[in-house]
Amino acid sequence: MTDWFEIGAMTDIPRLGSRVVRTALGDIAVFRTATDKVFALTDKCPHKGGPLSQGIVYGERVACPLHNWVIQLDTGEAVAPDKGCAHRYPVKVEDGKVFLKLRGTVVNIADYAAAAQA
Amino acid sequence: MKRKLVLVGNGMAGVRTLEELLKLAPDMYDITVFGAEPYGNYNRILLSPVLAGEKTVDDIMLNDLRWYADNGITLHTGKTVEQINRARREVVATDGTTASYDCLLLATGSNPFIIPVPGHQLPGVITFRDIHDVNFMLDAAKTHKSAVVIGGGLLGLEAAYGLQKLGMDVTVVHLLDTLMERQLDKPSADLLRRSLEGRGLKFLMQAQTESILGDDHVTAVRFKDGSEIPADLVVMAVGIRPNFALAKQAGLHCERGIVVNDTMQTYDPRIYAVGECVQHRGIAYGLVAPLFEQGKVCANHLAHLGYARYEGSVTSTKLKVTGIDLFSAGDFNGDATSEDIIYKDPGAGIYKKLVIKDNRITGAVLYGDTIDGSWYFDLMRNETDISDIREDLLFGQSHLGDSGHGEDRIAAMADSAEICGCNGVCKGTIVNAITANGLFTLEDVRAHTKASASCGSCTGLVEQLLASTLGSDYSQTPKKKSMCGCTDFTHDEVRKAITDNGLKTIPVATEFLEWRTPDGCHQCRPALNFYLLCAWPGEYQDDSRSRFINERVHANIQKDGTYSVVPRIWGGVTNPAELRAIADVAEKYNVPTVKITGGQRIDLLGVKKEDLPKMWGDLSKAGFVSGHAYGKSLRTVKTCVGSEWCRFGTQDSTTMGIKMERMTWGSWTPHKFKMAVSGCPRNCAEATIKDLGVVAVDSGWELHVGGNGGVKVRATDLLCKVETMEQVLEYTAAFMQLYREEARYLDRTAPWIERVGLSYVKQRIVEDAAGRMQLAGRFHESQKTAQVDPWAERAEGIDRDEFMPMKKVG
Ligand SMILES: Cc1cc2nc3c(=O)[nH]c(=O)nc-3n(C[C@H](O)[C@H](O)[C@H](O)COP(=O)(O)OP(=O)(O)OC[C@H]3O[C@@H](n4cnc5c(N)ncnc54)[C@H](O)[C@@H]3O)c2cc1C
Ligand code: HEM
Ligand code: SF4
Ligand code: SF4
Ligand code: FES
Numbered sequence: 001m002t003d004w005f006e007i008g009a010m011t012d013i014p015r016l017g018s019r020v021v022r023t024a025l026g027d028i029a030v031f032r033t034a035t036d037k038v039f040a041l042t043d044k045c046p047h048k049g050g051p052l053s054q055g056i057v058y059g060e061r062v063a064c065p066l067h068n069w070v071i072q073l074d075t076g077e078a079v080a081p082d083k084g085c086a087h088r089y090p091v092k093v094e095d096g097k098v099f100l101k102l103r104g105t106v107v108n109i110a111d112y113a114a115a116a117q118a
Numbered sequence: 119m120k121r122k123l124v125l126v127g128n129g130m131a132g133v134r135t136l137e138e139l140l141k142l143a144p145d146m147y148d149i150t151v152f153g154a155e156p157y158g159n160y161n162r163i164l165l166s167p168v169l170a171g172e173k174t175v176d177d178i179m180l181n182d183l184r185w186y187a188d189n190g191i192t193l194h195t196g197k198t199v200e201q202i203n204r205a206r207r208e209v210v211a212t213d214g215t216t217a218s219y220d221c222l223l224l225a226t227g228s229n230p231f232i233i234p235v236p237g238h239q240l241p242g243v244i245t246f247r248d249i250h251d252v253n254f255m256l257d258a259a260k261t262h263k264s265a266v267v268i269g270g271g272l273l274g275l276e277a278a279y280g281l282q283k284l285g286m287d288v289t290v291v292h293l294l295d296t297l298m299e300r301q302l303d304k305p306s307a308d309l310l311r312r313s314l315e316g317r318g319l320k321f322l323m324q325a326q327t328e329s330i331l332g333d334d335h336v337t338a339v340r341f342k343d344g345s346e347i348p349a350d351l352v353v354m355a356v357g358i359r360p361n362f363a364l365a366k367q368a369g370l371h372c373e374r375g376i377v378v379n380d381t382m383q384t385y386d387p388r389i390y391a392v393g394e395c396v397q398h399r400g401i402a403y404g405l406v407a408p409l410f411e412q413g414k415v416c417a418n419h420l421a422h423l424g425y426a427r428y429e430g431s432v433t434s435t436k437l438k439v440t441g442i443d444l445f446s447a448g449d450f451n452g453d454a455t456s457e458d459i460i461y462k463d464p465g466a467g468i469y470k471k472l473v474i475k476d477n478r479i480t481g482a483v484l485y486g487d488t489i490d491g492s493w494y495f496d497l498m499r500n501e502t503d504i505s506d507i508r509e510d511l512l513f514g515q516s517h518l519g520d521s522g523h524g525e526d527r528i529a530a531m532a533d534s535a536e537i538c539g540c541n542g543v544c545k546g547t548i549v550n551a552i553t554a555n556g557l558f559t560l561e562d563v564r565a566h567t568k569a570s571a572s573c574g575s576c577t578g579l580v581e582q583l584l585a586s587t588l589g590s591d592y593s594q595t596p597k598k599k600s601m602c603g604c605t606d607f608t609h610d611e612v613r614k615a616i617t618d619n620g621l622k623t624i625p626v627a628t629e630f631l632e633w634r635t636p637d638g639c640h641q642c643r644p645a646l647n648f649y650l651l652c653a654w655p656g657e658y659q660d661d662s663r664s665r666f667i668n669e670r671v672h673a674n675i676q677k678d679g680t681y682s683v684v685p686r687i688w689g690g691v692t693n694p695a696e697l698r699a700i701a702d703v704a705e706k707y708n709v710p711t712v713k714i715t716g717g718q719r720i721d722l723l724g725v726k727k728e729d730l731p732k733m734w735g736d737l738s739k740a741g742f743v744s745g746h747a748y749g750k751s752l753r754t755v756k757t758c759v760g761s762e763w764c765r766f767g768t769q770d771s772t773t774m775g776i777k778m779e780r781m782t783w784g785s786w787t788p789h790k791f792k793m794a795v796s797g798c799p800r801n802c803a804e805a806t807i808k809d810l811g812v813v814a815v816d817s818g819w820e821l822h823v824g825g826n827g828g829v830k831v832r833a834t835d836l837l838c839k840v841e842t843m844e845q846v847l848e849y850t851a852a853f854m855q856l857y858r859e860e861a862r863y864l865d866r867t868a869p870w871i872e873r874v875g876l877s878y879v880k881q882r883i884v885e886d887a888a889g890r891m892q893l894a895g896r897f898h899e900s901q902k903t904a905q906v907d908p909w910a911e912r913a914e915g916i917d918r919d920e921f922m923p924m925k926k927v928g
Contacts, residue, residue, distance in 0.1 A: 005925075005927055007925040012924055014662075014663060014919070017663050020924060021927060023926075024927075055667070056644070056663070056664065056666065058637045058643065065666065065668075067568070068640065081566045102927065
């Protein structure tokens with residue numbers, strides 16, 4: 001079994017936008033910037049859990065829709081002065097397809113394996 | 119290779135410039151700093167509270183030594199530069215240290231002025247400028263009893279207050295009969311003096327110092343009239359002089375300060391200067407706010423961006439003496455062509471004076487109650503025509519529209535008093551954040567504490583706190599306020615550029631206006647999207663990526679990430695079939711909460727995002743369209759039952775409301791827009807707290823504008839009276855269009871009307887009939903493409919991706 005999941009074409013994600021990948025362990029937000037860079041973060045704002053996938057994307061940042069914390073897409077860190085970090089998932093784009101790496105980033109492997117088999 | 123930048127003067131203006139530069143171009147320069155004082159950069163303003171024992175030196179550090187190291191800056195503390203060799207591009211310090219430069223920045227501040235009376239060099243005579251002075255006074259207070267402060271200005275009074283708190287017996291000596299004569303007029307100065315006397319300070323007015331007496335230490339001060347008072351400490355606080363000796367010696371042109379141009383360059387273009395040492399367009403500033411603006415412009419130029427210019431500042435002042443509220447701005451004395459409006463309540467210790475010229479505020483002095491200081495200052499800077507609000511002006515902003523904001527005397531509030539109700543931030547937290555994190559502007563406070571970051575109704579209180587903690591609110595002085603961090607242009611300038619230059623997309627606009635960021639930010643993109651939509655109706659392709667989530671998915675996001683759905687119920691009138699359809703939808707999608715809203719319609723709460731399009735499809739089949747409960751758009755038209763049923767009704771308010779809603783639904787506005795129609799002056803539909811409220815009377819319809827409910831209730835102003843339903847519709851369309859075309863994004867109608875003046879709105883809508891018709895025409899034109907139900911479109915598949923996960927794993 002491979003660690004990388006194909007989740008769709010890059011063009012499925014709008015530029016300066018985001019789509020959600022639903023997993024048994026929670027939603028993952030996959031972002032695409034104006035320059036076609038792709039990032040993935042857990043879809044939970046470090047502030048009060050707002051869905052980052054619904055925020056406004058600019059540069060390599062997203063503004064959370066609930067209280068406007070700004071989260072750095074490459075690190076998942078909140079931009080100062082706010083402090084906090086959204087979990088980051090490795091992503092890569094090959095031949096226009098987006099791959100997301102879940103294994104190794106999941107805390108509880110047993111949960112994950114059960115989820116993958118279900 | 120990196121260019122070399124040398125800064126002489128490790129103070130507030132110079133280091134702020136470096137901070138701005140590092141933000142713009144972190145790797146452009148190798149930076150070296152010379153500072154005569156043996157510290158990092160500290161907040162000089164807060165020396166007064168240090169002296170008063172309210173803070174320590176550590177509390178007021180802005181940049182500690184770590185900061186310099188972290189940013190790769192070479193710092194020479196305790197080294198005074200004594201020579202600039204412009205030919206070799208090198209500076210030399212007194213100890214022989216040299217540094218060469220490509221660019222040199224002078225920020226040498228100013229020197230306290232010392233009156234050269236006999237005895238001025240005696241031990242025990244001191245000025246009030248730096249940490250050394252404060253330490254000296256703190257020590258003196260331990261062993262000595264009586265102090266004389268020469269100078270009854272801002273600095274002198276703060277020194278006197280501090281020394282008195284340290285237990286000294288303090289007399290303030292002033293040359294004139296008015297304390298703080300550069301900020302106060304006689305009546306307010308007298309109130310201030312009385313209040314300070316009540317705290318135990320003594321004053322000697324109109325007294326000219328002749329000499330300072332003593333052999334090896336000061337013992338007394340003697341005056342021209344021969345009288346003497348004993349003193350073991352004398353503080354000279356009679357003014358400051360820009361410190362430009364170094365620049366002058368290097369041959370740079372100096373007058374009262376180092377002369378600079380609008381990009382903060384001296385006559386030698388490699389040498390920049392900022393801060394109290396400079397003279398710009400004839401003015402040398404002595405407050406921090408203008409210096410920060412200078413720093414910003416200078417950094418911009420050093421970073422080779424070259425679009426910023428410094429065009430001078432308007433300043434306001436506060437006295438930082440705990441418990442004393444005092445505000446002063448502009449030309450508070452007035453002249454032969456101006457008039458004063460004055461409010462006096464000596465018993466309560468309140469005095470307010472506004473100086474008015476050509477219906478504009480040109481100066482203000484407030485004593486005792488300063489809550490409206492920032493409002494007056496705004497009116498002054500915006501040169502707002504105040505003739506409409508003149509009678510109410512002195513009672514303050516909260517009096518307009520009869521609001522109840524509760525507590526407003528900030529000095530009297532306890533630390534635990536809640537300032538920002540939205541985010542639950544109390545006074546103590548804000549004050550601590552300001553001092554501990556070195557915050558200067560409203561934006562800083564918003565970012566750090568979230569106070570005033572949501573609905574903004576506590577902005578005035580936060581500005582007050584900044585002012586009373588720091589002596590001024592530093593976000594206030596720019597003559598114009600830029601749209602966001604991405605640009606220096608104001609909202610109005612951006613709008614004008616969009617129409618004048620035919621800019622038709624966000625990328626074209628941001629490129630044309632030289633935005634600093636590649637794709638804007640969450641503040642400017644929604645604003646630009648609206649401005650373009652308004653300027654080019656039918657032509658502009660709405661950019662969903664620049665919409666807040668609620669407007670993008672046409673539903674309100676809730677705190678758990680689910681959504682609410684509010685179908686439009688025209689004028690609040692429904693029927694069994696519609697109710698049944700809503701009930702069916704609620705059951706089919708397991709809607710957990712069904713609630714009647716205050717806007718006379720039904721809210722279905724807790725809907726999952728994926729269910730939205732299907733649910734809308736069902737509602738659409740039953741004849742519903744979106745209620746736009748989520749948008750900066752027309753919300754509801756609330757109505758009462760009116761003459762059709764009510765025994766008091768004079769007109770058919772329900773039909774009127776439905777017609778208005780049918781005409782205006784679907785339009786986007788700078789902020790939400792609410793209307794109501796009442797069938798008689800009993801006003802059951804609460805029309806007088808709406809953006810546009812219609813109240814029926816026997817002979818026709820009254821139109822009221824600019825109201826809102828909410829945190830800060832504001833009642834409407836009467837716009838005019840009309841006779842027919844057709845006229846109500848025409849005026850409504852014209853008013854909405856004027857608001858759409860001229861208000862700034864996120865301004866409700868109330869602040870917009872307060873800014874431009876009700877007379878202006880009347881002139882455009884009531885007096886200018888041809889103009890009104892054109893406005894209404896443009897409104898109808900834009901409605902042609904706006905009245906498309908977003909729910910129906912989405913039910914049919916538009917933006918389907920928006921509502922579906924990209925993939926499900928597991
Ligand atoms: C007690 C007090 C209270 C104040 N309260 C307020 C207030 O409430 N509100 C307000 O807006 N402003 C206030 N001010 C004024 C404000 O502090 C100044 O406007 C501001 O600090 C000036 O900044 P600057 O960088 O130009 O000068 P400074 O901060 O004075 O910095 C200049 C630095 O350069 C150093 N220097 C000078 N020459 C050389 C040289 N040749 N070589 C090396 N180093 C050199 C000096 O030692 C100094 O450290 C107050 C000032 C004082 C003293
Ligand atoms: C100041 C900031 C305000 C905020 C942040 C705010 C927020 C909201 C939100 C989030 C909703 C939607 C609830 C849902 O999803 O169903 C809502 C609905 C509503 N609000 Fe407010 N509101 C504010 C001010 C006001 C004011 C001033 C009034 C009126 C006096 C008001 C009256 C209403 C009404 C009547 C509704 C029901 C909506 C409808 O029928 O379309 N709100 N508000
Ligand atoms: S506003 Fe007048 S007409 Fe309307 S319900 Fe109330 S009393 Fe009746
Ligand atoms: S609906 Fe309005 S009043 Fe109620 S909690 Fe939300 S914002 Fe506050
Ligand atoms: S939950 Fe993201 S900012 Fe509050």
